[in-house]
Structures are given as structure tokens and as C-alpha cells.
Amino acid sequence: MTLATTTQVQATRPTLAGAALAYMTGFGNEFATEALPGALPVGRNSPQRCPYGLYAEQLSGTAFTMPRWLNRRTWTYRIRPGAMHEPFRRVDGGRVVAAFGDTVVPPNQMRWDPLPIPAEPVDWIDGWVTMAGNGSAASMSGCAVHLYAANRSMEGRYFANADGELLVLPQQGRVRFRTELGTLEVAPTEIAVIPRGVRFAAELPDGPSRGYVCENFGSLFRIPDLGAIGSNGLANPRDFETPVAAYEDREGRFELVTKFMGQRWVAAIDHSPLDVVAWHGNYAPYRYDLKRFNVIGSISYDHPDPSIFLVLQSQSAVPGVDAIDFVVFAPRILAMQDTFRPPWFHRNVASEFMGLIEGVYDAKAEGFQPGGASLHNSWTGHGPDARTFEEQSRIDTSKPTVIRDTMAFMVETCLPYFPTRAALESAQLQPEYYRCWQGLAKHFDPSRP
Numbered sequence: 001m002t003l004a005t006t007t008q009v010q011a012t013r014p015t016l017a018g019a020a021l022a023y024m025t026g027f028g029n030e031f032a033t034e035a036l037p038g039a040l041p042v043g044r045n046s047p048q049r050c051p052y053g054l055y056a057e058q059l060s061g062t063a064f065t066m067p068r069w070l071n072r073r074t075w076t077y078r079i080r081p082g083a084m085h086e087p088f089r090r091v092d093g094g095r096v097v098a099a100f101g102d103t104v105v106p107p108n109q110m111r112w113d114p115l116p117i118p119a120e121p122v123d124w125i126d127g128w129v130t131m132a133g134n135g136s137a138a139s140m141s142g143c144a145v146h147l148y149a150a151n152r153s154m155e156g157r158y159f160a161n162a163d164g165e166l167l168v169l170p171q172q173g174r175v176r177f178r179t180e181l182g183t184l185e186v187a188p189t190e191i192a193v194i195p196r197g198v199r200f201a202a203e204l205p206d207g208p209s210r211g212y213v214c215e216n217f218g219s220l221f222r223i224p225d226l227g228a229i230g231s232n233g234l235a236n237p238r239d240f241e242t243p244v245a246a247y248e249d250r251e252g253r254f255e256l257v258t259k260f261m262g263q264r265w266v267a268a269i270d271h272s273p274l275d276v277v278a279w280h281g282n283y284a285p286y287r288y289d290l291k292r293f294n295v296i297g298s299i300s301y302d303h304p305d306p307s308i309f310l311v312l313q314s315q316s317a318v319p320g321v322d323a324i325d326f327v328v329f330a331p332r333i334l335a336m337q338d339t340f341r342p343p344w345f346h347r348n349v350a351s352e353f354m355g356l357i358e359g360v361y362d363a364k365a366e367g368f369q370p371g372g373a374s375l376h377n378s379w380t381g382h383g384p385d386a387r388t389f390e391e392q393s394r395i396d397t398s399k400p401t402v403i404r405d406t407m408a409f410m411v412e413t414c415l416p417y418f419p420t421r422a423a424l425e426s427a428q429l430q431p432e433y434y435r436c437w438q439g440l441a442k443h444f445d446p447s448r449p
């Protein structure tokens with residue numbers, strides 16, 4: 001168990017600008033952290049009176065009766081309970097969707113250019129557009145993939161997503177999440193995971209920003225078992241970082257925004273909900289630097305299935321079948337001999353939504369831009385484009401290939417993706433994407449084995 005402290009957030013500087021951020025390491029650890037000394041009760045969770053006159057409140061991320069190794073909950077000690085706000089009223093939710101399955105899905109390969117940065121002021125939660133998803137928030141299964149493009153910090157309002165856990169991947173510009181459990185900041189090639197229901201404000205210290213959000217309606221993300229790999233490798237637990245407690249004691253006229261069953265609701269609140277002075281537990285936000293991913297691959301011939309690149313998984317009820325596999329195609333060295341080294345041509349039962357944080361994805365010579373996206377649904381044929389195939393089928397595989405400039409990722413799901421109307425009618429959709437395979441030559445010659 002880790003005990004860490006940090007300084008109190010000053011009421012006059014609620015943005016934490018310039019404040020040093022501190023983190024505790026480990027995945028799903030039983031953390032304990034306090035921003036004032038002695039704020040955590042000792043020996044019990046709910047004493048008759050808490051230190052400093054704080055209120056105790058439990059935040060449960062799993063059923064009370066889940067097995068111990070899957071059970072997630074956090075005890076918070078806060079200035080006011082989370083129940084203190086006025087009633088929510090429904091407002092326009094913009095281009096966000098949280099239920100899928102009743103739209104027509106083209107079985108085509110799809111790819112999009114990056115979202116443009118908006119010209120008008122748009123904060124982080126207003127900048128979302130849902131691209132695709134499956135399942136629903138109401139069934140607590142499946143996922144949604146959103147893109148965001150925004151240019152200013154959330155001011156005077158706070159957000160919580162009751163529909164799912166948020167996996168955030170900035171592609172341009174950092175995002176600083178001031179959450180009720182502490183502040184974490186992520187830059188491009190890093191990810192943040194904000195648990196379902198945790199309240200926060202998102203700041204954009206670099207201004208114009210863009211990225212991806214995977215919303216997980218189902219079981220919480222976890223790091224995978226390693227099987228024959230052994231006790232180390234892929235995303236190592238110590239590289240996950242959870243912020244220490246930080247709070248603001250701030251009163252005023254604010255908005256508490258929540259997304260519940262896909263709808264946006266707003267309530268007036270007369271104080272900051274980021275008022276947790278101390279907490280202990282294992283249900284908390286975390287961040288991870290994808291550049292720390294320990295890439296494992298073949299050192300003889302062929303390459304493993306891309307499940308070898310698994311960072312986080314959301315397991316389904318079927319053993320061995322994940323509702324979500326979050327995999328990363330990170331910089332790596334390819335040394336397999338007499339092997340076509342890029343991803344092969346394939347058609348899968350799984351469905352694949354991809355994004356590119358930086359550089360070039362090794363299966364596509366052109367057209368897949370950082371900030372862009374692609375969707376290959378189940379059984380949709382795809383793979384290297386014609387130029388990549390021709391080049392890579394001729395390289396000297398006695399020498400290694402070093403892939404330095406890349407960071408692509410995939411949110412792979414066991415259910416088909418339903419692209420949204422916004423995605424299908426997007427100005428960024430590339431109608432000519434299919435042409436990247438049309439130039440593949442016929443090499444077949446029955447007279448030459």
C-alpha cells in the first residue's frame with residue numbers, strides 16, 4: 001500500500017496551473033492518499049465523525065460481491081457528499097451516441113481523415129463526436145468510440161460519465177484531468193482511464209487539441225494474463241500511474257454535467273465536486289505511457305496474432321473472448337526471416353477500429369493520417385495496401401526492420417461496430433479508401449512454383 005500526500009489546492013487557483021503533479025504506481029492497487037495529514041480515518045472506513053469534519057462516501061465500481069481480485073471500490077473523504085446538487089435537467093447532447101444496433105451497417109472498409117480543430121470555442125466534452133459502437137450503456141456491455149476536437153478548458157463546469165469507463169488517447173495537445181480523486185495529465189502517446197462515475201474537469205493546456213475516446217460500457221479494463229510469456233512483459237503494472245489526492249474548496253455557481261444512458265444532463269451545484277481531501281481504494285483514474293509498452297514478437301519466422309500487442313482488455317462473459325481489446329502498434333524491431341513482416345491480409349470474426357497517434361502505420365504507405373481513423377468490421381477483408389505489399393515482399397529479411405516513427409492503436413471488439421450517422425456522413429470519410437488495394441498485381445503463374 002502506498003501513502004502519499006500532496007499540497008492543498010488553493011481556492012484561488014482551481015486549475016492547478018503550475019502545480020506539481022504526483023502519482024502512485026501500480027495497476028489496480030489498494031492505494032491510500034491524503035492531501036491533509038491525518039485526513040484518512042485509521043482502522044475503519046466510516047467513523048462516527050471523520051477527521052477535519054469530512055464526509056465519508058463510498059464509490060463502487062463493481063458489484064459488492066465480486067471476487068476479491070476483481071472487486072473495485074474507493075472510500076472518499078470529502079467536504080460535501082456527492083448528493084449535494086440541484087436536480088438534473090436534460091440538455092442537447094450534441095453528436096454523442098450510447099446505443100447501437102438499429103442502424104444499417106455497410107460492410108465496407110472505412111477510413112476517415114482527422115477531425116478539424118474547431119474555429120469557435122469548444123471545450124473537451126463539447127468536442128466529442130461518436131464514430132461507432134456496439135452494445136449499449138443501458139445493457140452495460142459493448143463500447144463506443146468517439147473522436148474529440150476542442151480548443152479550450154472546461155470552465156465553471158464538471159463532468160461525470162455514468163455510461164462507461166473512459167479510455168482517452170490524446171493525439172494533439174495534452175489533456176489535464178482534474179478529477180475528484182486527483183489530477184492526472186496525459187500527452188500524445190499516453191493514455192488516461194477515467195472510471196465510470198468519477199467527476200472531473202478537463203483542461204487543455206496546449207489549446208487546440210484532438211484525440212480519441214474509447215468508452216467501455218462493460219467490465220472494467222484490466223491488464224491481461226501473460227500465459228507462456230511469463231511474469232513480465234506487455235504493459236507492466238508498475239508503469240500505470242494513479243494521481244494522489246488533491247481537492248479544491250471552492251464555492252460559486254457551477255454546472256455538474258453527466259452523461260446518463262447516452263443523454264446529457266446538467267445540474268446546478270454551488271461548490272466544486274472535486275472536494276475529496278483523502279481517499280483509499282482501487283477504483284481510481286490512471287494513466288500509462290504507451291512508449292513503455294514492452295513489445296513482444298517473433299524472433300524466428302512469421303509474427304504472432306496482434307493479440308500479442310494487448311495493453312488492456314475488457315472481458316466478456318465468454319472465457320477467452322474480450323468485449324474490448326485495446327492493442328497498440330508501438331515502435332519495434334522486426335527480425336523475422338523469410339516472412340512478410342507487416343500485418344497480413346486478413347478477415348476476422350472480430351471488428352477493428354483503429355487510430356494513429358503519430359508517424360506511419362506499417363500496413364499503410366499513405367492515407368492513414370495521425371488523428372485519422374479506420375473501421376474494418378467483422379469479415380471485412382483488409383491488410384497492407386498495394387504499395388506496402390510490393391515493397392515489403394521484396395525486402396531483404398536477413399536484416400532487421402526498425403520501425404521508429406509510429407504509434408497506432410486498435411480498439412478491437414467481439415461484436416460488430418455500428419458506425420454512427422455522423423461517421424457515415426462525415427466530410428472526413430475517405431470514399432476512395434478501397435482503392436488502396438485495387439492496385440495489387442496478379443502475380444499468379446501456374447508454370448512457376
Ligand code: FE2
Pocket residue numbers: 346352376382
Ligand atoms: Fe485488421
